[in-house]
Amino acid sequence: MKRKREDIPPAPAPNATPSRRSRVKDLTSAPNTPSRTNGTPRKVAFLAEPSEAELGRSPRTPRQKQVDLNDDTTDGGGADSLIVRNANRSAKRKSVRNMIQRSIREDLLDEEDGFDDEDNLAQRIFDDEDAGSSESDSDEERAKAVSSTPGKKAPGRRGRKKKEKTPPPVVTVEGPTAYFEQSRGRGKPSSTTATLPPLSPKTYFRLLEKHGDKHGTDIEHLASLHKANYDQWAFELSQGFNILLYGYGSKRNLLMEYVKKEAAMGSTVVVVNGYVGGLTIREILNMVTTAVLGMNHGVRFGVNINEMIEGVLQLLDEYKDGGKFITLLVHSIDAAALRTSQAQALLAQLAAHPAVRLIASSDNILAAMLWDSSTLTLFNFVFHDATTFIHYDLEISAADESEGIVDVITGGTAGRSGKSGAKGVKYVLASLTGNAKSLYRILVATQLGSMEDEGVGKDKMGTEAYGVAYRTLYQKGLEEFICSSELVLKTLLKEFYDHRMVMSRKDLQGSEVIWAPFRKEELESILEDIMLG
């Protein structure tokens, strides 16, 4: 190492500047480089630069980082970039490596002594380079910064700047080293308050629909490869195995098409959409029963789910004796609704029955943890990699529904309060007394009324402005015999506060205003629920 450092060649010509990211790659690929254990060169570059310069060049903003990243893509596009990359495994790289080592040393020992000669040289080489490449960038930056209106971007910049001062994040992206590096906790990622402008669900879906897939043909080709296995799957199923597909991408279409073929050949197919929120194992058992007996069979099993499965299995025994079988298709067998051990145990019992052929898909990276050895033996799975690269549109929209889709659409900003969510409210309400429900109904209905008057959009949050005065609520409560005294009202409200179902504030006149902090849409569904329930 020592010797190498000494014969650093002079800096390469400025026009041959490799991207910083490509250097990152070189470093990671080179054996024994210190970069495995510490921050990105990108960051190191910032660190190594004189801090005054950084502060002085104020437009060195998020954009700067973006440019860095960008280098990679622009470089990567050109065919000759590789050659350039290789050709430049030279001074630049070595100097970066030196600096990284320095920074590690600093990290470890926390020494603040000056650069030694070698490092100085490396520093100079790097700085020369950097000045050449980044100045033009920053010029452009400045021009743009002036022209653009200061708006939502501004806080973002502030945030970015802060981030740049934080210690270097990491370059290792794999394995335990990455884990320890990245969880060290000193690299506070960002204190930016900038948020993304929200997208309404409508726009979101419209835009996604409009945009075709990047790799349309490749994805289709991939699907065709999987489809070539249909016969094999059928054979495996017929031999008493059950099939589980894994891999990235929605396997819904793939499975539906398989099932279409199956059904065309006369087998009975029960489809279970695991990703649908309210799914229960009971529904599946009922559906299997219906598939066996036909509609309106009128057979009722015990209340106990274990009794139920026994009944279904007996039915299937008879069914099997008739030489028939049921193909049970479960999309996302690892989805939230089926994630209980009981549901999986029952499914396994069902799948183990010779008259049931289970074909399922799993998506979560930890799906395998659902099963212990005895369930797994019952399932008797053969696993197939079915990476499709098809977007999980249905699955995620169903998954997001439970947390409120806006949550995702706005990147989780709108609904911190919404996170406890409308769904949670329904659960809480279900466990409360009728009076409490009625009280909440009054509150929501009144709030909705005033929101309606204002003509606000569906995904607008309920706020103080639409709230109900405490006195009004009490009056209404009295009228409907919900509460006989203020004390009773307060007890009822206490429960709501605890679950963050209501918020309250004293307004200017000093009277208390209460409101439910949910979006209009959610409020409507809550109201509906209360009325129906």
Added chain:
Amino acid sequence: MDNDSVLNDEAGSLEHQACYIYTPTSDALQSTPKKRKAVSTSRTPTSKREKVDSQNCDGDETRKHGFPTLLRDLEDKDTVKARYHAFDRLWRDVERRTNDVLAQVNEETLEAVSTFVGESSPERYGEKLPTGLILTGPNIAAHGILFEQINTRIQNVDRHGRVAILTSKDSSNLKNVLKKVIRLVTEIQSGEDEEDEILEPQGGRSTSRYNYDPEIIQDWCLNHPGSKVVVAIQDTEAFDPAVLVELISILYQYVHKIPFILLLGIATSEEIFYEKLPHSTIRLLRGDRFDVQRFEESMEQVFEEAVLSSQSLLKLGPRVADLIFERQKDHTRSVGSFVMALKYAYMTHFYANALSVILGFVDDEQSLNKVLSDAHCEAIRNLPSFKNLVESTIPTFPWRARDLLTSNTSLKSAVLSASKECQRYSSNLAEAVNLFRKLQSVVSPQQASEIPTYELYSRILWGEFTTRPAFRDAILTTKKAGSEKFLLLLNTLAELPSEFSSSFAESASKVEALQAGKTKKGGLITEFALPDSHRTTVKSGRVRLDELKSGMTSQDNDYNKIVTSTVQTLENYFKERFKPYTNLFLHEIFFYDLKSPHSQVFAPKPRPSIERALSRPGDYLGCDCCNAGGEDAGIEGSQPYSAILYQLYLESPALIGIYDLWSAFRVVSLGDKADEEADEDDEEEKELQAQFYRALSELRYLGFLKYSKKKTDHLVKLAWKGL
């Protein structure tokens, strides 16, 4: 994708429905329009039957097995069918034999338990509750089957009475446990007719009793004199101890009225079980313990029957055998899953190897000749083992080698003789393995029980077994054996059917004669046997050896000769038998040795495959744009959005700011255009944003991240690649 639109249409609102019965569209059914009815209303078995009958029988057949046409579609229909039937027949045979073995596996335990149940009576156990502890071993997957067997045995075969099997799932509270016991004991016997009587109390309280009142069982016992009531708990460890204690005390209180017998399945050990219960409870129990056969033993039996036996035509090759047994040893430890793995080997072999059809006609020369088409012959000529055959034939019989290459007829006859040869090899192998195991069990029983046959199997097939320590040890120990042990060995080996049985018997009688003539006590010794000594220096050893040699009598010398010659014979025999299977022509057909489908199908790596798909999408998509960088291509703007986001995610620390992620994402995706100032209402920007959200959602759905509760607008990283 035309199909896609159809699919979406027909799924329509159904995709948000939790579960439903799939009804094919008329479109999909145009080819077989009649069937629609059968599918939507499956209650009409008669109509369905008709449909199946009306179908072309041939089509039905292909549908049933779904075997593809191989050899670039040159394989004709009948051969495909023959292949399927060969599979069916051979596997059925193996399955039957395996099942027989499996049925035997627990036979001893079942017998003992059943006898215990039958014999238990108040006179025998006095006041105490008769209890059987069944030590089931750690493989919980097998417990269900075992208890089912116990159930059938006691209830239907030996008719001792009723069995109520309880699992830990029932142990939520005592009431439920009792209800279940009562239901299981009374209901089954009485059948459908009397169900009302039992159901009625279930609805609430019957006229006099709660539905969890054990006296219901007492009534039942009055109607069924002589019947025992067995309460079996399958997984005692997981059963709520408090409930178990209560249950035991209740059973104990009723034991003089109702002939209760308790069976407890214990996966760990008796000690642990005793520790779990208070002494006062344990004092109520009295009974016996039953051991279930160890996994290794049953596994070995199944292996010998299903793989080693000469009746099994298709054998596992060493690679796939190693894979399967390693998985057994480290993970599954279940005979059932081994059988399934074996079945999958059969399935793959017959499904994908066109030549496997030969296995179906090994004894039938004419049919074999008929079934092998020109394409088959061509395929045989492409086998590596054919190449070996020809190359070895050339120096001696050049004309024959030419014949093999040019004439299909001579090739077919070679195939026939090769298949005979393969079978002979297999049966020789089975015999030799058997002999070796016997030898090992006599001379070093310790080792024999430690290393099961199936772990030696792959070494033997590779032909390197005779150089392994296990083999050398066995031979050495044989040399050292004293005359009594050796005699035992000879007698054991003579019992086995082999070419040596007579010579073994002869040697045995000789040794016996020698032993009889010997005056000194302690049997004959060989020169190889050093008496146990703690003085282990070379010199002292040599001195003792010399002493020993000089002390050897003439009988000893004769004995020595016999031992040496026998051992020599055995060694040669084993070396002859344990030859590598790859020497055989057509070994590709008689030995299934493909590692890949097994490792992928039974030991998948779902997480790495998702990670790979996202970090190097080019591997799956096979597109030029994403593959440009080779091994460590890094992020490219052309990759799918989720892949871009994932790679950015990998670089991020444990807590990720969404805005930071977005800016990085934007830059990578837009490439050059990222420099342009973002316009709030820019459609393109918004679209990218939508893609970002979707990618984020996908990563969350896959389980890579979740929203931080502590910090607004931040994500928590949940998974590290390669960890």
